[in-house]
Amino acid sequence: MFKQSRSPVRVITDAPEADVGSTDVPDELKRKSLSLPDIPESEAVRHYTRLASMNFGVDNGPYPLGSCTMKYNPKYADRIASLPSATDIHPYQDDSTVQGTLEMMYDMERKLASISGMDAVTLQPAAGAHGEFTAMLMVRAYHRSNGEERDEVIVPDSAHGTNPASAAMAGYKVIEIPSASDGSVDTDALKAAVSKRTAAFMLTNPNTLGIFDKNIKEIAKAVHNAGALMYYDGANLNAIMGISSPGKMNFDIVHFNIHKTFAAPHGGGGPGSGPVGVKKKLIPFLPSPIIKKADGKFVLEYDNKESIGKVRAFHGNINVVLRGYAYILRMGSEGLKDATVRAVLNSNYLKELLKDGYDIPYGDLKKHEFVASASRLKKEKGIKASDVAKRMIDFGIHPPTVYFPMLVDEALMFEPTEDCSKDELDRMAEALNDIAKEDRETVLRAPRNSSVSRVDETKAAKDMIFSTRYLRRRQ
Amino acid sequence: MDTMEKGRMLERLGFSSDDDLFSDVPNDVRTELNIGKGMSEMDAVHKIERMLSKNVTVRDMPCFMGMGAYSHYIPAAVDHITGISEFYTSYTPYQPEMSQGMLQALFEYQSVVCELTGMDAANSSMYDCSTALGEAARMCGRISKGKVFLIPGALSSERYAVLNNYLTGTGIRISTYGFDKDTGSLIPDDISSAVRRGDVCGIYTEIPNLFGCLDKNVASIKPLIGNVPLVMGVNPLCMSIVRSPGDMGADIAIGEGQPLGTRMGFGSPLLGMFACRQEHIRKMPGRIIGMTNDSDGNRAFCMTLQTREQHIRRSSATSNICTNEALTAVAAAVHVVTLGAEGMISVAKKNMERARTLMSLLSKVKGVEIVFKNTHFNEFPIRLSKDVATVNRELLKRGVMGGVPLKGHVRGMDDCMLIATTEMHSDDDHKRLVNGLREVL
Numbered sequence: 057m058f059k060q061s062r063s064p065v066r067v068i069t070d071a072p073e074a075d076v077g078s079t080d081v082p083d084e085l086k087r088k089s090l091s092l093p094d095i096p097e098s099e100a101v102r103h104y105t106r107l108a109s110m111n112f113g114v115d116n117g118p119y120p121l122g123s124c125t126m127k128y129n130p131k132y133a134d135r136i137a138s139l140p141s142a143t144d145i146h147p148y149q150d151d152s153t154v155q156g157t158l159e160m161m162y163d164m165e166r167k168l169a170s171i172s173g174m175d176a177v178t179l180q181p182a183a184g185a186h187g188e189f190t191a192m193l194m195v196r197a198y199h200r201s202n203g204e205e206r207d208e209v210i211v212p213d214s215a216h217g218t219n220p221a222s223a224a225m226a227g228y229k230v231i232e233i234p235s236a237s238d239g240s241v242d243t244d245a246l247k248a249a250v251s252k253r254t255a256a257f258m259l260t261n262p263n264t265l266g267i268f269d270k271n272i273k274e275i276a277k278a279v280h281n282a283g284a285l286m287y288y289d290g291a292n293l294n295a296i297m298g299i300s301s302p303g304k305m306n307f308d309i310v311h312f313n314i315h316k317t318f319a320a321p322h323g324g325g326g327p328g329s330g331p332v333g334v335k336k337k338l339i340p341f342l343p344s345p346i347i348k349k350a351d352g353k354f355v356l357e358y359d360n361k362e363s364i365g366k367v368r369a370f371h372g373n374i375n376v377v378l379r380g381y382a383y384i385l386r387m388g389s390e391g392l393k394d395a396t397v398r399a400v401l402n403s404n405y406l407k408e409l410l411k412d413g414y415d416i417p418y419g420d421l422k423k424h425e426f427v428a429s430a431s432r433l434k435k436e437k438g439i440k441a442s443d444v445a446k447r448m449i450d451f452g453i454h455p456p457t458v459y460f461p462m463l464v465d466e467a468l469m470f471e472p473t474e475d476c477s478k479d480e481l482d483r484m485a486e487a488l489n490d491i492a493k494e495d496r497e498t499v500l501r502a503p504r505n506s507s508v509s510r511v512d513e514t515k516a517a518k519d520m521i522f523s524t525r526y527l528r529r530r531q
Numbered sequence: 532m533d534t535m536e537k538g539r540m541l542e543r544l545g546f547s548s549d550d551d552l553f554s555d556v557p558n559d560v561r562t563e564l565n566i567g568k569g570m571s572e573m574d575a576v577h578k579i580e581r582m583l584s585k586n587v588t589v590r591d592m593p594c595f596m597g598m599g600a601y602s603h604y605i606p607a608a609v610d611h612i613t614g615i616s617e618f619y620t621s622y623t624p625y626q627p628e629m630s631q632g633m634l635q636a637l638f639e640y641q642s643v644v645c646e647l648t649g650m651d652a653a654n655s656s657m658y659d660c661s662t663a664l665g666e667a668a669r670m671c672g673r674i675s676k677g678k679v680f681l682i683p684g685a686l687s688s689e690r691y692a693v694l695n696n697y698l699t700g701t702g703i704r705i706s707t708y709g710f711d712k713d714t715g716s717l718i719p720d721d722i723s724s725a726v727r728r729g730d731v732c733g734i735y736t737e738i739p740n741l742f743g744c745l746d747k748n749v750a751s752i753k754p755l756i757g758n759v760p761l762v763m764g765v766n767p768l769c770m771s772i773v774r775s776p777g778d779m780g781a782d783i784a785i786g787e788g789q790p791l792g793t794r795m796g797f798g799s800p801l802l803g804m805f806a807c808r809q810e811h812i813r814k815m816p817g818r819i820i821g822m823t824n825d826s827d828g829n830r831a832f833c834m835t836l837q838t839r840e841q842h843i844r845r846s847s848a849t850s851n852i853c854t855n856e857a858l859t860a861v862a863a864a865v866h867v868v869t870l871g872a873e874g875m876i877s878v879a880k881k882n883m884e885r886a887r888t889l890m891s892l893l894s895k896v897k898g899v900e901i902v903f904k905n906t907h908f909n910e911f912p913i914r915l916s917k918d919v920a921t922v923n924r925e926l927l928k929r930g931v932m933g934g935v936p937l938k939g940h941v942r943g944m945d946d947c948m949l950i951a952t953t954e955m956h957s958d959d960d961h962k963r964l965v966n967g968l969r970e971v972l
Contacts, residue, residue, distance in 0.1 A: 062829075064829055064830050065635060067635065067638070067639060067642070068639060068868060069639045069642035069643055069646070069864075069868075070642075071872070074872050074873075076771070076772055076876055077876065079772045079876075079879075079880060079883070080880075080883055080887070080906060081745055081772050081773055081883075081906065082745060082747045082906050083747075084747040084750040084751075084774075085738070085745055085747055085749070085750055085773050085774050086772075086773075086774065087770075087771070087772050087773050087774050087775070087778075090646070090771055090872050090875070090876065091646055091872070092643070092646060092771070092867060092868075092871060092872040092875060093868055093871060093872070094871035094872050094873055095868070095871065097606075097608055097869055100608060100865070100868045100869055101608055101611070101612065103868075104612045104615070104636065104865060105612075105615070106632075107631075107632035107633075107635050107636050108612075108615040108617040108618055108632050109617065109632065110631040110632035110635070111617040111618060111621055111629070111630055111631065111632030111633050112617065112621060112629040112630065113616050113617045113618070113619065113620030113621040114616075114620040114621070115616035115617070115620045116616075116617060116620075119622065121622055121625070124622055126622055129619075129620050130572075132572045132575065132576050134614070135576065136576060136579050136580070136583075138610070139580065139583055140588055140590060141580075141583035141584055141586045141588060142583055142586075142796065142797075143794035143795070143796045144588035144589050144590050144602070144794060144795065145586050145587075145588055145589065145795060145796070145797050146589060146594055146596040146600055146602070146795050146797070146798075146932070147600050147795065147797050147798030147799075148596050148598070148600075148935050149587070149594065149596065149932060150923070150924075150927055150932070152927075153586065153587035153592075153927070153932070154586050154587075154797065155585040155586065156582045156583040156584060156585035156586040157583065157586055157797050159582055159585070160579070160582055160583070167566050170564070170565055170566050171564060171566060173562065182658035182659070182662070182800075182801075182856075183658065183852070183853065183854035183855070184853065184854060185841065185851040185852055185853045185854065186658060186662075186851075186852075188851065189851055193696055193699060196699070216842075217840075217841040217842035217843070217844075217845050217848070217853075218841050218842075218851050218853050220841075220845040220846035221841035221844075221845060221846060221848040221850070221851035222841075222851040223846065224700075224846040224847070224848075224851075225669075225697075225699075225700070225850065225851050226699055226700055227699050227700015227701070228700070230845075230846040232845075232846075267555075268553075268555045268556055270555060270556075270557055272557075272560060273557070273559060273560065296556070297564060298563060298564045299553050299556055299561065299562075300556050300560045300561055300562055301562050303562075304560045304561070304562040305560045313854075315854065321619045321620050321858075322619075322620070322621065322622045322623070322854070323618070323619050323621075323856075323857050323858030323859075324618055324619070324621045324622070324623065324624065324630075324633040324636075324637070324857040324858055324861070325622070325623035325624070325633075325637075325655070325656075325818065325854060325855055325857030325858075326656065326800075326854045326855040326856045326857045326858065326859070327658075327799075327800035327854075327855075327856045327857075327858065327859055328854035330854075364696060365692040365693075365695065365696060366661070366689055366692035366693050366696065367662075367693060367696055368658055368659055368661060368662055368693060368801075369599055369600075369659050369660065369661040369687070369689040369690065369693065369787075369798060369801060370599075370600065370689065370797070370798025370799065370801070371797060371798055371799070372798075372799060373658075373799045373800050374796060374797045374798070374799040375796045375797075375799045375800055376799070376800065377799075378579075381579070382575055382576070382579055384566065385569070385570060385575045385578065385579070386569055386570060386571075386572060386575040387569050388566065388567055388568045388569025388570065389563070389564035389565060389566050389567065389568070389569075390564075390568070390569060391569040392564055392566070393563075393564055397549050397552065398537075400552045400553070401537065401540055401541065401544075401549070401552055402540075404544055404552060405540045405543060405544060408543055408544055409543075421552070421554065421555050445626065446626075446628065449626065449628055449629050454622075454626065454629060455626050455629075457625070460842070477533075477536070478536045478539065478540055503628045503629075506628040506629055506631075507628075507631045507632075508627070508628055508631055508825040508827075508829055508831040509628070509825040509826045509827045509829075510628065510825060510826040511627040511628060511823060511824075511825050511826075511831045511832075511833045512823045512824050512825065512826065512831070513627070513823065513833050513835065515823040515824060516821035516822065516823035516832075516833050516835040517821070517835050517836055519821065519822065519823065520652075520809070520812060520821065520835075520836075521821055521822040521823075522638075522641055522645070522651070522652035522653065522812070522819055522820065522821055522822075523638075523641050523642040523644075523645035523646075523650075523651065523652060523653060524639075524642040524645075524646075525642060525645040525646050525650075525651065526645065526651040526652060526809065527822070529651070
């Protein structure tokens with residue numbers, strides 16, 4: 057079992073007011089006082105080092121968060137991403153002075169297109185959800201170019217929350233359809249929902265239950281017959297590389313998560329990178345600029361009449377893209393396929409071991425992730441999915457995603473990724489099966505080995521303290 | 532991979548080969564990868580190093596470009612701390628008990644943003660300033676009923692284009708107000724007459740503005756606009772010496788946080804700062820970290836007000852944002868903490884000094900005109916007697932990267948470029964630009 061220290065760390069931003077002194081700022085705009093910490097660098101470094109010791113990352117242990125693909129972040133990618141030749145360039149520099157970065161971007165676009173079976177890729181979106189939003193803007197531009205105003209986007213009820221949120225943000229009415237009894241898309245419900253108003257159907261395959269939808273071609277046909285587009289949420293791409301591709305499944309548009317599938321670190325919540333790949337008919341609508349290659353030189357082309365324009369300043373989270381590029385070069389076709397096979401093997405193996413203590417609904421063969429249910433524990437002992445999650449912390453294992461997808465009662469969604477050894481999976485399963493046997497009090501008291509005990513989330517929402525400044529004003 | 536281990540795992544599943552893991556994938560959707568062979572770590576690293584060595588960096592050659600991405604000195608402690616793997620290999624802190632370090636670091640980031648902007652609450656980051664602007668405009672639409680979002684006539688085309696996309700489907704239109712041709716300052720009458728016409732849901736203004744001006748008219752907007760929400764965009768680096776948006780009556784403050792702790796990286800990563808007054812908090816997009824207690828009564832932090840967010844509210848969420856720029860936000864906080872109040876004030880003053888010095892040198896160059904009589908932070912436009920693109924090409928031949936052409940950003944200023952200079956530029960760098968322009972013009 058692991059153990060973190062339990063003494064709270066002072067909030068250093070709670071600092072006294074200091075006079076700003078004289079400046080050349082016009083009087084109307086002159087600032088008088090400033091309240092920022094003035095502490096020696098040694099104290100600052102110790103502060104953050106202590107905070108780091110109260111945090112858990114992929115380097116600390118297994119992190120099987122479902123749909124988050126917390127794989128190991130290879131250190132060679134860190135080295136490359138911190139090269140001055142990568143970091144000390146301005147986004148508006150003359151093309152001739154950034155040929156190295158443009159070449160990397162050009163090659164990465166082609167590699168991602170090849171992996172996904174698409175014809176072109178934009179690297180501009182800064183995260184997965186941002187990629188979804190970008191894609192929805194392109195869907196709108198596409199239909200408009202055909203003289204159509206379609207106003208609905210269909211998503212299955214098992215979809216990631218970002219799907220309906222992104223579609224709504226792009227101005228679409230979201231139609232949610234129920235899943236079939238086996239957890240796949242209810243093709244009859246889909247056929248009943250598609251119409252001339254449908255702009256796109258958003259789907260991830262395998263879905264959030266870890267189920268590969270065998271009817272995918274039939275689904276695509278129904279959507280295409282209505283004149284709508286097929287959108288692939290690439291959050292689950294780690295399940296199919298080298299086996300299938302969104303292009304092969306007749307999707308028209310797809311987003312990637314470089315910070316999931318291609319091993320860039322999550323950074324505690326970003327920066328990520330969410331490139332979008334498209335089939336030929338959508339190329340004219342890609343964000344600007346486009347990278348072209350002419351006479352062996354790479355150039356940025358801004359004059360793209362039908363482009364949706366921009367979704368973020370400059371060219372995207374290129375530093376994250378660069379890490380993904382290093383990973384793809386290192387892995388190659390065989391390495392990426394091996395990763396997928398191992399990720400799926402690990403997920404199925406863990407699922408098999410967890411059958412002792414948990415129910416695992418919706419079929420037996422899973423892809424890279426699966427959803428277990430704590431409903432039996434809840435019924436028998438009053439132990440909920442969130443209680444199991446908190447108790448896992450005491451064993452030094454990061455909990456899975458909980459209460460998602462909503463199709464499963466007391467859901468515990470596991471994605472061990474390829475970067476767990478059999479030994480680690482065995483220990484994880486042992487811990488989870490042990491927890492299932494523990495008495496209610498032990499589980500509900502957890503976690504005890506973390507830097508804090510159970511955090512009162514209700515109080516946080518009630519008190520609404522989001523800064524030391526507000527805290528000071530309130531006191 | 533250990534094949535023995537794999538064999539034992541397959542056996543436990545009752546499978547005889549890898550293929551059994553994918554028996555649910557129909558043959559007509561099967562495909563193979565075709566991206567070439569993998570390579571050793573050494574070969575991959577060397578290949579990319581060679582590729583990137585074709586870049587010319589701002590350390591190789593002085594560069595005077597800014598407009599949303601700036602070169603500043605980043606204390607080594609920032610790299611060290613953001614490189615601690617407990618921070619950078621963690622996920623969004625969904626499990627607070629295992630993520631107190633990141634949560635407190637982000638709470639402190641929010642606190643720094645609130646102090647610099649004079650706001651009560653901040654989120655733990657957006658992608659960049661342009662998307663923060665888009666989200667701010669959408670938030671104004673949730674706060675007030677109008678359908679017109681008022682922005683400066685001089686705005687980076689990047690920010691304009693992103694804002695435009697973020698307003699898709701909201702029914703909100705963009706309208707602009709003008710700037711004074713002599714000073715670059717905003718025209719207050721434009722704003723008050725637009726507000727009088729009605730239907731304005733929000734007003735956006737920047738400090739410094741696109742031209743780098745510390746525009747004193749920004750301080751006089753609030754009395755002109757009544758209850759219309761005011762959004763101010765800032766460069767956080769000058770906020771240590773400039774009145775905060777909160778102090779000037781803003782409802783929402785946004786900013787590009789890249790100057791704090793992050794290298795330009797071809798415009799990546801950036802950091803969208805986003806803060807607001809407490810009364811608007813439930814309408815705010817993004818992750819928010821709140822202070823609370825644990826079950827033993829000790830102080831603790833967690834993500835809060837998640838019912839605004841996509842994973843709970845789905846199509847009714849305030850935003851679709853999920854992954855944001857957390858580590859970049861931590862870098863910004865560490866940068867500020869490392870410099871301290873005194874260091875922040877001194878670097879802001881240094882930037883003003885650099886701009887003042889370079890403006891004075893350039894004002895003596897034939898063919899160069901300083902466009903505005905105003906106080907500038909670290910950026911200012913110059914008007915050239917020759918074609919701007921040609922001048923930049925000629926400067927490049929002489930080992931200097933000139934400013935950002937204003938063509939495509941501000942109408943009627945095709946003959947101007949925006950010069951940025953920071954504490955990173957030595958007198959010698961200034962001299963190279965000045966001499967270069969002397970030769971070219």
